[in-house]
Amino acid sequence: MKKxxxxxxxxxxxxxxxxxxxxxxxxxxxxxxxxxxxxxAHLITFWxxxxxxxxxxxxxxxxHSKNGSGPRRHWSRKWESMTPEEREKFRQRMRxxxxxxxxxxxxxxxPA
Numbered sequence: 001m002k003k004x005x006x007x008x009x010x011x012x013x014x015x016x017x018x019x020x021x022x023x024x025x026x027x028x029x030x031x032x033x034x035x036x037x038x039x040x041a042h043l044i045t046f047w048x049x050x051x052x053x054x055x056x057x058x059x060x061x062x063x064h065s066k067n068g069s070g071p072r073r074h075w076s077r078k079w080e081s082m083t084p085e086e087r088e089k090f091r092q093r094m095r096x097x098x099x100x101x102x103x104x105x106x107x108x109x110x111p112a
Contacts, residue, residue, distance in 0.1 A: 019050065023047075026052055026053055030044050
């Protein structure tokens with residue numbers, strides 16, 4: 001019963017307050033920084049700030065929950081289930097595709 005009360009009476013106002021505060025924060029930070037840094041930049045409204053937050057969430061965030069689902073957890077589970085031979089084979093394929101990003105043994109030596 002307490003959980004139902006919380007979901008219907010506490011969560012919606014908290015969500016609205018959260019969105020309002022972050023929208024205002026983005027609006028004030030944008031209006032303070034961007035016009036000063038970039039000539040010709042304009043001030044934004046609250047709704048534009050909310051749109052900017054949503055755009056950033058789409059581009060840089062994720063929509064999955066933090067309870068263990070999502071791409072990072074998927075690859076972590078996949079890596080943990082691999083045998084040492086499979087891991088080494090995977091590393092070799094990635095080196096072939098992306099190059100060797102590991103630090104060299106002797107970083108002061110020049111290219112051969």
